[in-house]
Amino acid sequence: LGLALYAGSLCAVSGTTFLYHDYCVIGAGPAGLQAAYFLQQAGRDYIVFERSHAPGSFFALYPRHRKLISINKQYTGKSNSEFNLRHDWNSLLSHDRRLLFRHYSRDFFPDADTMVRYLEDFASLLKLQVQYNTAIIHVTLEKNEQAWNGHYFLLTDQDRKNYKCSSLLVAAGTWVPNVVNFPGSEYVEGYETVSINPEDFAGQTVLILGRGNSAFETAENILGVTNFIHMVSRSRVRLSWATHYVGDLRAINNGLLDTYQLKSLDGLLEGDLEDLAIVKDKKGKLHITLRFYLENRNISAGIDSITLPQDELDNFATRAPYDRVIRCLGWKFDFSIYNRSLRMMPGKGNIKKYPQIKPNYESTGTRGLFVLGTASHSVDFRKSAGGFIHGFRYTARAVHRLLENRHHGVPWPSTVYPITQLTNSIIKRVNEASGLYQMFSVLADIILLRENATAFEYLEEYPTGILAELEMQTGRKARNGLFVIIMEYGRNFSGADKDVFYYNRAVGEAQHAWQSNFLHPVIYYYKHLPTEREMRLRPPEWPLPRPNAIHHIVEDFLTDWTAPNAHILPLRRFLENCLSTDLRNFFAESCFLFAFTHQKLPPSCQQGYVGMQGLVGSQELRQHAVQAGLLRDYTHTHFSGDRPPDSHDGSQEHLMRDHGIPLRPLQHLVNAKDE
Numbered sequence: 001l002g003l004a005l006y007a008g009s010l011c012a013v014s015g016t017t018f019l020y021h022d023y024c025v026i027g028a029g030p031a032g033l034q035a036a037y038f039l040q041q042a043g044r045d046y047i048v049f050e051r052s053h054a055p056g057s058f059f060a061l062y063p064r065h066r067k068l069i070s071i072n073k074q075y076t077g078k079s080n081s082e083f084n085l086r087h088d089w090n091s092l093l094s095h096d097r098r099l100l101f102r103h104y105s106r107d108f109f110p111d112a113d114t115m116v117r118y119l120e121d122f123a124s125l126l127k128l129q130v131q132y133n134t135a136i137i138h139v140t141l142e143k144n145e146q147a148w149n150g151h152y153f154l155l156t157d158q159d160r161k162n163y164k165c166s167s168l169l170v171a172a173g174t175w176v177p178n179v180v181n182f183p184g185s186e187y188v189e190g191y192e193t194v195s196i197n198p199e200d201f202a203g204q205t206v207l208i209l210g211r212g213n214s215a216f217e218t219a220e221n222i223l224g225v226t227n228f229i230h231m232v233s234r235s236r237v238r239l240s241w242a243t244h245y246v247g248d249l250r251a252i253n254n255g256l257l258d259t260y261q262l263k264s265l266d267g268l269l270e271g272d273l274e275d276l277a278i279v280k281d282k283k284g285k286l287h288i289t290l291r292f293y294l295e296n297r298n299i300s301a302g303i304d305s306i307t308l309p310q311d312e313l314d315n316f317a318t319r320a321p322y323d324r325v326i327r328c329l330g331w332k333f334d335f336s337i338y339n340r341s342l343r344m345m346p347g348k349g350n351i352k353k354y355p356q357i358k359p360n361y362e363s364t365g366t367r368g369l370f371v372l373g374t375a376s377h378s379v380d381f382r383k384s385a386g387g388f389i390h391g392f393r394y395t396a397r398a399v400h401r402l403l404e405n406r407h408h409g410v411p412w413p414s415t416v417y418p419i420t421q422l423t424n425s426i427i428k429r430v431n432e433a434s435g436l437y438q439m440f441s442v443l444a445d446i447i448l449l450r451e452n453a454t455a456f457e458y459l460e461e462y463p464t465g466i467l468a469e470l471e472m473q474t475g476r477k478a479r480n481g482l483f484v485i486i487m488e489y490g491r492n493f494s495g496a497d498k499d500v501f502y503y504n505r506a507v508g509e510a511q512h513a514w515q516s517n518f519l520h521p522v523i524y525y526y527k528h529l530p531t532e533r534e535m536r537l538r539p540p541e542w543p544l545p546r547p548n549a550i551h552h553i554v555e556d557f558l559t560d561w562t563a564p565n566a567h568i569l570p571l572r573r574f575l576e577n578c579l580s581t582d583l584r585n586f587f588a589e590s591c592f593l594f595a596f597t598h599q600k601l602p603p604s605c606q607q608g609y610v611g612m613q614g615l616v617g618s619q620e621l622r623q624h625a626v627q628a629g630l631l632r633d634y635t636h637t638h639f640s641g642d643r644p645p646d647s648h649d650g651s652q653e654h655l656m657r658d659h660g661i662p663l664r665p666l667q668h669l670v671n672a673k674d675e
Contacts, residue, residue, distance in 0.1 A: 335355070
């Protein structure tokens with residue numbers, strides 16, 4: 001049987017034999033393994049190609065100084081596993097609780113070797129289909145109208161073995177070092193090969209090119225043994241606590257900022273690296289000059305024949321020679337293995353190191369080719385966490401759900417609830433959902449309203465960038481309006497030049513919730529699904545088009561949005577205004593009263609009391625309701641003669657009028673009963 005299946009999966013094309021799989025995944029890093037997990041859980045035919053002998057080969061080398069900057073918070077004070085993932089930036093998503101990163105390390109910033117061991121266990125314990133020591137060196141297309149996407153993907157490895165698949169998931173990350181070429185760049189050492197032994201830098205003067213975490217990580221390692229360290233880059237330093245972007249400089253690596261600002265010899269400079277030039281003198285010292293000084297001059301003639309900046313400006317900042325120059329400029333995507341037929345093009349501007357993809361993570365040039373993991377970060381670069389494990393574990397799941405609907409007719413997972421559960425459902429998700437929290441402004445929960453707003457359908461963590469395509473991408477219908485729930489920072493709170501510690505930086509009152517600065521839930525209400533045009537014309541920096549109504553839940557110091565007055569009550573009233581209904585829950589006695597005095601019952605009465613559902617009352621429950629002002633206390637009421645109690649006083653009448661429920665005269669009901 002095994003031989004028969006194998007033979008059936010071999011395809012002969014032009015004399016070449018191809019091994020076929022529905023899905024091919026390039027790369028067994030965190031994103032590749034995450035995608036493999038979802039494919040395996042769905043029972044799909046897939047294979048993962050990994051060039052190394054083990055998964056997570058990037059982490060076997062990087063970061064060079066072995067300390068990760070992804071937090072591993074052991075304790076949160078809560079046992080909710082979904083909530084705890086908000087503060088676990090290393091675990092991949094799975095059903096196996098053994099595969100939580102906290103079982104592998106207790107360090108807040110774990111060692112990279114621990115990540116390698118974790119990924120090995122993730123692949124082996126879940127029995128993922130990974131083919132190691134297989135480097136894909138060429139990818140091209142074969143047109144075929146019967147294929148899922150109108151073509152097959154043809155892959156070739158280093159041993160000239162060939163593979164064919166219907167859908168290609170690229171999870172190879174960004175691993176090609178960024179290199180800037182300028183005169184004298186041959187004297188520069190790369191981050192990928194430079195020594196990590198601080199003693200090799202004792203008494204030396206060092207220049208570092210770059211200003212990201214790898215640059216500061218390198219500086220931190222040698223800070224205590226060098227004469228001084230200078231760091232040069234074309235942009236100013238961006239602190240992650242100011243930008244709220246985890247890829248910017250983290251506090252764990254910023255010791256050089258202290259020594260710079262406290263005038264302990266180290267320093268930061270800004271300048272375009274392509275304008276630099278390095279000249280080496282007879283003693284091996286490296287002198288920094290500018291490219292235009294070297295025009296029409298022969299560098300090999302010696303430094304004495306070259307004009308240096310300090311010859312004209314005697315206080316030139318980098319006039320002191322350096323012993324070493326280190327390049328720490330990050331990495332970029334490897335485009336070299338993709339045939340031109342795939343039209344895998346780099347992005348533009350500050351995202352040119354990533355391939356061009358759509359908001360659904362599909363290549364702009366080739367249908368059926370999806371980019372996962374770090375390489376997909378162009379969708380939310382400097383906006384959210386899509387370039388990191390704690391972000392792309394959720395976007396990988398979103399892509400899988402899109403593929404399940406497109407290729408296998410499996411709609412996006414959803415749950416239908418009665419409308420009375422609307423407020424509770426939103427409060428539950430904003431307080432525990434990790435995908436919304438980590439991928440703020442990028443992934444959203446969608447609430448699709450049923451006819452007459454009697455029920456709703458809840459979809460979790462859908463990409464906001466393809467909201468206009470929701471019906472096609474999910475297999476769900478949005479005919480009666482929808483709510484979109486996302487997490488956002490304040491519009492003007494994040495930026496390299498922002499003071500995020502200013503006095504009165506937080507908002508505490510519900511009426512000022514729209515001015516909230518810190519991460520908080522925002523609910524958008526649309527009467528109709530936004531169109532592609534509306535998505536394109538949305539206001540700058542807005543994740544979504546202007547809605548018919550919008551509600552901010554006020555930021556909370558504890559990120560706990562369960563306060564009855566500050567959080568839940570304003571949300572409920574917003575939902576009621578959008579739906580023109582009453583979302584409160586009533587006691588059976590109140591529902592009984594409303595049935596005799598009003599033409600329309602609140603939903604909780606219609607779906608609860610009238611449907612013979614609800615809690616059985618007790619004396620303690622009644623007493624609590626009386627003390628809370630929810631029910632009248634008839635035990636102390638004295639009646640004279642046969643006069644009935646006035647059970648629908650002004651407060652009850654006012655209570656219903658506030659929510660647009662028409663009153664029905666009691667006399668009319670009595671007459672109708674007599675008839």
